Amino acid sequence: MSIFDSALMFGDMAFEFTRTFGHKPFRLKEHLERLYASMKILRIDPGMTLEAMTTITHDVIERTAKGLDPNIDLQILHEVSRGILGPYKRAIDNERDANGPTVVIGAYPMDLHLAGFAPLYEEGLRAVIPPQRAIPAHLIDPKMKTRSRQHYQMANMQAAHVDPKAWAVLIDGDGFIAEGTGANVFVVVDGVLCTPERRNILRGVSRGVIFDLAARLGIDCLERNLEAYDIYNADEAFFTSTPFCIAGITHLDGLPIGSGTPGPIVKRLRDAWSELVGVDIAAQARWCANYVAAQG
Numbered sequence: 001m002s003i004f005d006s007a008l009m010f011g012d013m014a015f016e017f018t019r020t021f022g023h024k025p026f027r028l029k030e031h032l033e034r035l036y037a038s039m040k041i042l043r044i045d046p047g048m049t050l051e052a053m054t055t056i057t058h059d060v061i062e063r064t065a066k067g068l069d070p071n072i073d074l075q076i077l078h079e080v081s082r083g084i085l086g087p088y089k090r091a092i093d094n095e096r097d098a099n100g101p102t103v104v105i106g107a108y109p110m111d112l113h114l115a116g117f118a119p120l121y122e123e124g125l126r127a128v129i130p131p132q133r134a135i136p137a138h139l140i141d142p143k144m145k146t147r148s149r150q151h152y153q154m155a156n157m158q159a160a161h162v163d164p165k166a167w168a169v170l171i172d173g174d175g176f177i178a179e180g181t182g183a184n185v186f187v188v189v190d191g192v193l194c195t196p197e198r199r200n201i202l203r204g205v206s207r208g209v210i211f212d213l214a215a216r217l218g219i220d221c222l223e224r225n226l227e228a229y230d231i232y233n234a235d236e237a238f239f240t241s242t243p244f245c246i247a248g249i250t251h252l253d254g255l256p257i258g259s260g261t262p263g264p265i266v267k268r269l270r271d272a273w274s275e276l277v278g279v280d281i282a283a284q285a286r287w288c289a290n291y292v293a294a295q296g
């Protein structure tokens, strides 16, 4: 990639992170539809249709998965920027490289990622609310998945300063819970799931999976404004995101949520997810943790 690429200069890049289960992409259509929605608003033309990108993605997955242990799934990255900025085009010898978008379609084994998730499933994770706020949709719309992520990184650093292992939960300008820095948030109260409205968040594909699984399991699922108070006093809370699917939040700002351990509904939802994709999500993470340890 050129050092003059708009992605590097402005963080001006739409992207998606999709994963496989059993080397088959999961909800690729939803991820690519969100990518094309982000690109539309950013006015980036990738120079290829969604169908063409799907075909290339399948090819990249097939090549990367060749010879790979079936327990090691793949991360698929789609990243598209508008390319080299106008004033710098002269500095580039190759006319083809100087004009048009930068399109990345990549895949790589997730063994290290998955190994790192093993403790999340067993012990859950701690979260804190850092001073950094979510950026509201009227400033930069978080429904677009872009590489302009400085505020997420600030939030991560502030959370780590309080508790090195804690994950950040962002609140928006009105004091409502928005999302994590790479995950959506849910609480469980009296057997009902609640998650923030769609206003100031990335509308996660995994969040959508939880709606589907909840319907299948007969669990009600509501979108409504949540405050920190609602998480402190919930029976359970959890994050959802493509790489790890679902992970229980056991503490917020040092206060235990419910029993202070991953709760029964989180486990039920993870089991239902495992059934949906034909991969035992927690067992796969444990396998990868052992595999990575054996590799040294």
Ligand SMILES: Cc1ncc(COP(=O)(O)O)c(C=O)c1O
Binding pocket: 017, 179, 180, 181, 182, 183, 184, 201, 202, 203, 204, 205, 206, 207, 240, 241, 242, 243
């Ligand atoms: C800010 C943010 N919110 C939520 C999510 C979860 O989205 P998904 O479930 O589509 O991975 C992500 C994923 O990276 C994210 O970056």
